[in-house]
Amino acid sequence: MTHEMLTTLRPLLVAEASAEAHGSGAERGDLEQAVWLRLLERLETTGPPADPGRWVRRAVRSEARRCRRRARAERPYATEPADDAPGPEQRAMAGDRRRELHEAVRRLPGRCPGLMAALLSPEDLTYREIAGELGISQGNLGPERSRCLGCLRRLLTPEVAAR
Known part of the structure; x- marks a missing residue:
């Protein structure tokens, strides 16, 4: 296909795509692009079609039908899909909550700050490692953790209720 033929077909393709775009729910440019791609394929x-003008008209209508079928088959989500990547607001709020939690942990009595800091550690320590680090038996970790969580809950309840 010669360059002259492509430049001759372009106005016809633009006109046909404009006419079909509204009824198909597709963008005019998308229809044009799809037809150019089909022509290249x-x-x-x-090889080139025997009657290029007729081929373009048929190709545009075929692409428009395909768009209408696709639009009928698509179903909208009941709610927006969850975005796995938190936005800057969510990251800032999570950082604030993390800072508040760590501040509350530092205010806990006795061995609780060390135990809770070890449990909250990003290193994901095992009970054996935590017990060794704090110098207490592994069997006492569970009850100690429960007492510390109770203290933390009592400490945070007024702050959470105030919000």
């Missing part, structure tokens, strides 16, 4: 396999 055809040129590689079977």
Whole structure:
């Protein structure tokens, strides 16, 4: 297909795509692009169409039908899909909550600050490692943790209720 033929077909393609776009729910540019792609694929396999103008009109209508079928088959989400990546607001709020938690942990009595800091550690320590680090038996970790969580809960309850 010659360059002259492509420049001759472009106004026809633009006009046909404009006419079909509204009824198909597709963008005019998307229809044009799809038809150009189909034409390139055809040129590689079977060569140029015998009647290029007729081929363009049929290709645009075919793409418009495909868009209408796709639009009928698509179903909207009941709610927006969850975005796995938190935005800057969510990261800032999570950072604030983390800082508040660590401040509350530092205010705990006795061995609780050390135990809770070890449990909250990003290193994901095992009970054996925590017990060795704090110098207490592994069997006492569970009850000690429960007491510390109770203290933390009592400490944070007024702050949470105030919000």
